[in-house]
Structures are given as C-alpha cells and as structure tokens.
Amino acid sequence: MIRVMIADDHQLFAEGLSQALDILPDARVVGVVDSGPALDAALLNQPAEVSIVDIEMPGGDGIDAIAGLGSRTRAIVVSMYASDDQRTRAETAGAKAFFSKGVPLMTLAAAIRAVADGEDLIGLDDTSRDEVLERYGEARLDPGAASLTVREREILALLAAGVSATDELAERLYISQKTVKNHLASIFQKLAVSDRTQAAIEAIRLGIARPN
Amino acid sequence: MIRVMIADDHQLFAEGLSQALDILPDARVVGVVDSGPALDAALLNQPAEVSIVDIEMPGGDGIDAIAGLGSRTRAIVVSMYASDDQRTRAETAGAKAFFSKGVPLMTLAAAIRAVADGEDLIGLDDTSRDEVLERYGEARLDPGAASLTVREREILALLAAGVSATDELAERLYISQKTVKNHLASIFQKLAVSDRTQAAIEAIRLGIARPN
DNA sequence: GGTCATATGAGCCGTGCGGCCCATGAGCGA
C-alpha cells in the first residue's frame, strides 16, 4: 500500500485526485494540504511514501517546499503550465517526477508506483520515461492483505503479538530461521513495507492481529 | 512490563497468584493454564517473558513441558513439596529458578524480575541466590508508560506511525541519528522490550499511538 | 504430463540495529 499526500491549493483538483487515487488498490491518499509549509507539517504526523505537489500555490512555491523535505517523502511535481525551467527547478529541488496536469490519471498512477519503487523519472528523456511508466502500468498486487498466504498470515500474527526475533519465530513455527526470513521478505513485498516493525503495524491496521 | 504466564491446575492458587502479581507495577499476568500442553499452546499466541510452572499437574509432569519450550519463555518451577531431585530435574529441563510454594510472594516477585533480566537462579547456592534476589527486591520502574519523557513519546508515536528507520526518525525530529538511538535504547528499557517492532506494538497497546 | 503456487531450505553480503560506556550543557529543586 503506497501512502500518498497531496499538496494543492485547488480543492476541486486535490479532492478529485484524492477520490480517483483511492480507487487504486495499491495506493491510499492519507492527506490533502493546500500549501508548502502545510505539507511539511502534515508529513511530520502522517508518513507518506509519495507526495503530489503543485507548483502554483499561495504562501511559497511548491518547489521550495520539497527541497526541505529530505527523504521524508518522494515528491512528484505537477504543474498547470509545465515549462522546461520549471522541470529543471523541480529536478534541482529533488523531485522524482514532473508532470503537466494534462496527463491521464493512469499515467500519474504509474508514476506513483514507479517513484514509490525507487525510480527517478525526472532526469529521463520522454521515451525512457514512457518505458518505465509502461512497466508500472498495472496495480501492484493486493488490495490489503488479500494475497498473503496462510503461512504468511501466521507469521504476521506472531510478529504483531511481539515475537519479533527470527529465532523465536522459527521456534514457534517449527521451521528454520532461513524459511522465516524468506516468508518475511515475501510479506514485506506484498505489504509494501521495508522491515518487521512496519509489517507489524500494518498487520494490526489490517486486522490480521489485534493490538492487545 | 514483564509478561507472566501461569501454569497450575489448582485454580485457587493460580488465580490468587495472578491477582497478586497484577498488583506489581512491573509485571502482568497474561494467561493462566492448567497443564503442560496447554502452556505450550498458550505461548504460541501470547508471548510471555516468564512462566510460573507447577510440577504437580495432571496430564504430564510440568517439568517435561518446559523442556520443549526452548527460548520461548523462561520458566520458574514451583512445587508443593520441594525436593532436591525435583530441583535437579528442573535444572536439567532448562528452568531458571525453583521454589517451594511456601516462599513469600515478594520473593517470587523478585525472582520474576531477576529471571526476566537474564539471571539464572537455579544453579546457585542459597546465599548467592538470596543475594541476587535482594538486588531485584524493588519493582523495576514504570507503571506502563508513565516514566517516558516527552521526547521519548514523540519518538514512539512516530515509530508506531511507520517511521521505523533511524535516519528517517532523525530527520523528522531534527536531531542526529545517534540521539535517536539513545532515546530508543531508553524506551526499550522502560517498556521492557528488545527492539523497535515490540516498542511500536507496545505503543499502540498503551494508546500512545493509534494503529490507523 | 506439464505448469504454477506454496512451503521449505541454502548461501552470500552489506549495513543497520541494539548494547555498552561516556561526555556536555541546560534546567530544576534541595
């Protein structure tokens, strides 16, 4: 599940995009803000892998804002009137992609997946960029935890119950530590997380395990 | 918070002990079972740092049960009629402490703290053992998360929100990675956990952070 | 019979994590 934050002062656009992205099985809009500083503040309390940032916003340029975000989120800059020097400025500020607001939604969706996966689209020429987007055209697996196998759910449940060490997990399940790590790697990929802490939280959030 | 599981077929004793231990600010009884196999099964779904195991139980000797528990829990064996050969058998099975049911509650409480802290009491002679128990006579800190500082709560909240990597935590808080690790080490000690996964779960359980 | 998903397991490797001890400065209360 890719968490997306939207920064745009045009409510109609922002909320419409929010609704549209929520249709995607592999992305979820976790917040909408209307200025650069507000984006910065929102990300403090609500992590998001990807942020969609408009250039034209009151109270400071959107590009100035993302320069100060560091690795907190990966920024995709969108502009009403896309120009080459805007693209250059976005790249300098550390944005991972740059689009005109005229692109199809599915292109943006593909870009979100690509950027969340670590791709950097902004420096590419058009043909290379389209090639990458092509690869991310389809939704990345599971609507939640649907694709988890039974064994993977067992491991997640234990993890969320506090059994975090590999050797303990292996003992409980009567399998080798190596197999535990293999299952965990598979879980990480399916839940789009990067370590067992995030997996445990996600397991609780998805209702696979109860917090108590 | 030390999680304790009690295995004893005498309900009066088990539940009484459960109530008594729950008074302690640093321990919590998370389950009561009445046989060795039931202990094994209960620990699969409910981790416990320490288990109080009675020797005299129907359906298999309590000592036989703990031999198969591995590192899932540290066992403290209690017996109605403590004998030297029972103590020897308990030691062989991997128990960390052995007591007659005649000992004062506070002695058992001290033993629970000692065993949870990694001490092995069963091989010690009486004077050495009493020395160790003396050191663990007082409750180990916090009634829950009361002793956490403001900064530590901030870090916990971020952790439970999915910000699990040290470098990301440092960026959000505008402090060095080293300081983040120092705070985390302090949190681990106060919550009696051993890694950030368990800390995040505990934070959710304590209501410091919401799962969603 | 062939293909696919699942569960099991191995090896290799870089580095992030957690344990340990220590230092400094600010703030506060005895």
Added chain:
DNA sequence: TCGCTCATGGGCCGCACGGCTCATATGACC
C-alpha cells in the same frame, strides 16, 4: 552549590536483519 534528570551527542562492536539468487518437494489445476 550540589545533585539530579533530560536532551543532545560520540565511539565501538557484534550480530541480526534485509536484499539477492537459487534449489527442492509437494499439491492443485488443466
């Protein structure tokens, strides 16, 4: 003034964790 807590850092170290590729066996499905 002394002592304490807290937040901020540093250094060191062992090892567990996560990323990668690969192998094998077992069912289910077609």
